[in-house]
Structure formats: C-alpha cells, structure tokens
Amino acid sequence: MTRLIxxxxxxxxxxxPTGCAPGPGASLPGTxxxxxxxxxxxxxxxxxxxxxxxxxRAVGPDIFELRASAHCRDLDSADALAFTPMPGPPRRxxxxxxxxxxxxxxxxxxxxxxxxxxRRLTAEEAAALPDRHRP
Numbered sequence: 001m002t003r004l005i006x007x008x009x010x011x012x013x014x015x016x017p018t019g020c021a022p023g024p025g026a027s028l029p030g031t032x033x034x035x036x037x038x039x040x041x042x043x044x045x046x047x048x049x050x051x052x053x054x055x056x057r058a059v060g061p062d063i064f065e066l067r068a069s070a071h072c073r074d075l076d077s078a079d080a081l082a083f084t085p086m087p088g089p090p091r092r093x094x095x096x097x098x099x100x101x102x103x104x105x106x107x108x109x110x111x112x113x114x115x116x117x118x119r120r121l122t123a124e125e126a127a128a129l130p131d132r133h134r135p
Contacts, residue, residue, distance in 0.1 A: 037094035040083040045135040057135040072113035074105035
C-alpha cells in the first residue's frame with residue numbers, strides 16, 4: 001500500500017507541472033523575453049534625478065529610470081556609478097529588476113546601494129527631461 005501511494009504521489013507531481021506549462025511559442029508575462037533590457041556594459045552615461053532616482057543612457061537613445069530601493073547616500077550628487085558585478089556570465093538587466101550598484105561622490109567613499117530599474121523612457125519623456133537630469 002505504501003508503494004502505491006508513493007507511486008501515485010510521484011505521478012501526480014509529474015502531471016501537474018506539464019499540465020500548467022505554456023505551449024510552444026508562448027511566453028510568460030514578466031519574463032525577460034518580453035521586457036525591456038540592457039547589459040550593464042552598454043551604459044554610456046548617467047545623471048542623478050530627483051528623489052533617490054537616476055537616469056542612465058544605454059546603447060543608442062535608450063534612457064532608463066532607476067530608483068533606489070532604500071535611501072542611498074550620495075545618489076543625488078553621484079560623480080561615479082558602477083553596477084556591482086554578479087557571479088556568472090554577464091546578464092541582462094531588465095525593467096523590474098533590482099540590482100546592486102556602487103555610488104561615489106567627490107568627497108565621500110563609495111556607497112553600495114540597491115536600485116530598481118523602473119522603466120525605459122519614451123523619446124518624448126527623454127526629450128522633456130531637464131538638462132540636469134538627461135544623461
């Protein structure tokens with residue numbers, strides 16, 4: 001009887017996931033394949049924004065808004081920004097991701113922070129950014 005219950009339990013575990021899996025060619029909402037992404041080495045410039053946010057320019061005209069997950073000292077006056085390397089091969093950073101960064105201001109030591117990649121700005125939104133915030 002114990003073997004039968006174990007066999008039925010194992011069989012149901014195999015059936016349930018395959019019954020919920022997407023069909024061929026389907027994509028799940030929120031997966032990296034349908035999100036706007038960039039690689040950290042594609043970032044060419046940045047500018048601090050307001051209220052613990054900053055704007056980065058990735059390859060071409062793409063400008064992304066990043067916002068600190070918690071208070072990040074010197075984010076509003078940052079002179080240098082670095083994405084903290086993560087183990088493994090380079091990975092894409094996508095809207096909705098939370099990533100570690102290091103921020104440096106001219107008179108302060110480097111500060112580790114965590115930011116969320118909030119969105120990619122439209123061309124109109126990027127053009128409307130004040131010069132002091134446009135990377």
